[in-house]
Amino acid sequence: MRSQTFVIVGLGLLGGSLGGALREKFPKARIIGVSRSKIKIRLARHKKCITSGFTSFQPALKKADMVFVCTPVDTIIPLLKKIDQYAKPGTPVTDVGSTKSQILRSVQKRGAFKHIHFIGSHPMAGSHLTGISHADSHLYDHSFVFVTKHPKMNSKAFRQVIALWKRICGRVIILTPEQHDKIVSEISHLPHVIASLLAEIASSTSLKYASTGFRDTTRVAQGDSALWLPILMTNRNNLVRLLSRFRKRVQALEDYLRRGNTGRLSAFLKKAVKKRQKIALK
Structure with a gap:
């Protein structure tokens, strides 16, 4: 053989x-x-x-x-x-x-x-x-x-x-290809966009003092933009729908902070902790 x-x-x-x-x-x-x-x-x-x-x-x-x-x-x-x-x-x-x-x-x-x-x-x-x-x-x-x-x-x-x-x-x-693209829009493509937004919005003064938390959160934003542009464009329909959901969650969080609603804010943070821990256990 x-x-x-x-x-x-x-x-x-x-x-x-x-x-x-x-x-x-x-x-x-x-x-x-x-x-x-x-x-x-x-x-x-x-x-x-x-x-x-x-x-x-x-x-x-x-x-x-x-x-x-x-x-x-x-x-x-x-x-x-x-x-x-x-x-x-x-x-x-x-x-x-x-x-x-x-x-x-x-x-x-x-x-x-x-x-x-x-x-x-x-x-x-x-x-x-x-x-x-x-x-x-x-x-x-x-x-x-x-x-x-x-x-x-x-x-x-x-x-x-x-x-x-x-x-x-x-x-x-x-x-299926459709199932794949929906999944990766949530666990890969949206996180990349958010990391890029965080890196872009931070002021030059603040970046001087960025430490492990900011570096970990924005690490993927260092990815080659020439590679990421066609990825985002070829999955843009899923990403647009997901960004709309994300925007609503950000608006809700903004409302909790504006109103000083510690109960809702605490529940939001605890839920996020539990979801993130599920990844660590795999």
Whole structure:
């Protein structure tokens, strides 16, 4: 039985970290990186994230058993079209994108690919740090991975993608693209927006004295804006609805403070403590 060949398109933090994880879980496998940057390819090889790398698709994809697209969400569809030109028939392709509904709609509108079977994935792992230089083979350890289902998906590719993620992370959650986008709007996208608002609203004078509380609360606001802009835009409908709910809660809290309603304010704080403790217990 020949060794497996995995291809990673995009050698940033997520792609590099995935390559490192694959090398540890599948020591005999070929891990091929694809990037327009020769510097990134050299650094990825130096960090043992990949076994080889190419700046073009054709030589990388001809023997691929599975392809991972690890690029910003607004580039995934164009890349899938290119991958379909060179991959062998039946190749499973997945991604690590933070939104799913718009990608799937584009795929379904386009029609079936000629060679590839696309299955959308999203590992709940990451960092405010970016780039291949920060790649960590343990980034995905114990993370949840969402794998999305839809009526027209290829069942064999679906099973292959799930099996692969179970080897990498161990915790796979299967849901629809719509369910996925609603969940991440609450636990990832809105928190990023709020952290950014907190960082933006603080005065320069106050920031001089910011300590652990403010740093922890706003850490994710350091994320690359070029990556976050398409994430927020492709999930904007969920985010707008959630911001409306958030605005109402802020207005209620403002009313408690204005009226000096310590009872309601205390209940609000206690409820938040209990919800936050549920995360700590997982």
